[in-house]
Amino acid sequence: MDTTSDRSLTAEEVLAEPGAPVVIFDHVSLAFDDKVILKDVSFTLISGHTKIILGASGAGKSMTLKILLGLLKADGGVVWVNGERVDQLTEEQMMTVRANVGMVFQEGALFDSLTVRENVGYRLYEETDMPLDEIDQRVKEVLGFIGLAEFIDRMPSELSGGQRRRVAIARALASKPKILLYDEATTGLDPITATTVDDEIIKLRDLERVSSIVVTHQLRDAFYVATHTAVRDADGAIRIVPAERHKEQEAEFLMLRDGLIVFEGDADSLRSCDDEYIRKFLS
Numbered sequence: 001m002d003t004t005s006d007r008s009l010t011a012e013e014v015l016a017e018p019g020a021p022v023v024i025f026d027h028v029s030l031a032f033d034d035k036v037i038l039k040d041v042s043f044t045l046i047s048g049h050t051k052i053i054l055g056a057s058g059a060g061k062s063m064t065l066k067i068l069l070g071l072l073k074a075d076g077g078v079v080w081v082n083g084e085r086v087d088q089l090t091e092e093q094m095m096t097v098r099a100n101v102g103m104v105f106q107e108g109a110l111f112d113s114l115t116v117r118e119n120v121g122y123r124l125y126e127e128t129d130m131p132l133d134e135i136d137q138r139v140k141e142v143l144g145f146i147g148l149a150e151f152i153d154r155m156p157s158e159l160s161g162g163q164r165r166r167v168a169i170a171r172a173l174a175s176k177p178k179i180l181l182y183d184e185a186t187t188g189l190d191p192i193t194a195t196t197v198d199d200e201i202i203k204l205r206d207l208e209r210v211s212s213i214v215v216t217h218q219l220r221d222a223f224y225v226a227t228h229t230a231v232r233d234a235d236g237a238i239r240i241v242p243a244e245r246h247k248e249q250e251a252e253f254l255m256l257r258d259g260l261i262v263f264e265g266d267a268d269s270l271r272s273c274d275d276e277y278i279r280k281f282l283s
Contacts (some may be wrong), residue, residue: 020083022047022179022211023068028077030063030259037063038074039259045179048209048250050201052222054281055256061215065181068213069101070094082178099127102172102210106184110156110164110171116143117152120171128175142170146200162193169200173210180204182214186221198224199240206230207238219282226251226267255281 021044030038038060045051053061066072067079070086079087084097110119121139124130130138143149146166156164165185172180182201186194198221204210206229216222229243253270255263255278263270263278270278 024080026078036259050212050251052214059256100178102177102180104182203230
């Protein structure tokens with residue numbers, strides 16, 4: 001009797017399946033001395049989908065991104081990114097993996113002495129041999145996509161907080177990565193400004209098919225990203241609208257507590273969860 005359907009697939013088998021995930025964390029653990037950061041954490045990110053990681057400060061949210069990028073080595077487990085097993089790669093080999101991953105930090109991390117044009121094109125200038133005119137065209141393209149084309153020659157000091165975050169997204173997008181990581185990208189912004197950043201995350205996911213991991217403790221932004229979608233009208237105009245149920249299910253929440261996953265599921269499942277800790281967190 002064939003019993004293959006009764007067992008879990010290995011990471012290698014999952015990667016070979018149609019619609020394979022672009023990220024796999026397989027029983028990943030991390031500790032600093034006696035402090036456990038992640039304990040047997042497993043999850044996947046499907047191409048074109050969003051994983052939203054929630055949790056209190058110190059729960060291990062940002063550490064997952066550092067492990068994914070190879071900035072930290074886990075103590076145990078296996079990590080796959082775009083088909084590469086990154087926990088076995090050298091720093092030099094990781095550079096190829098990181099070329100397909102963009103990162104947006106909490107403060108934007110723009111270079112104050114460079115213009116918006118130079119900030120957005122920085123990675124292309126430094127890490128590729130792309131001709132300068134092609135880099136300039138790509139910079140204009142991504143700034144146009146996020147609605148900041150007219151700011152191309154401004155300095156970061158001339159931009160608002162929300163505009164700086166959106167320029168940081170443009171910089172991460174410039175190299176056409178398959179995955180974008182957002183680490184508290186809306187923290188410190190007022191709700192209206194934060195929504196402009198959320199809209200860019202949604203647009204990139206739905207119109208550019210960029211897979212994303214969003215680390216945040218801002219519940220309003222997390223639910224907004226999970227329950228809205230971007231559509232392009234016949235005239236090319238882009239609108240952000242409430243997502244249909246099947247689209248909402250492409251955004252999964254993952255909640256960490258003391259290094260453990262205590263919840264994984266879509267927005268509706270999270271809202272209806274009766275776990276006492278989660279109810280308190282959501283309140």
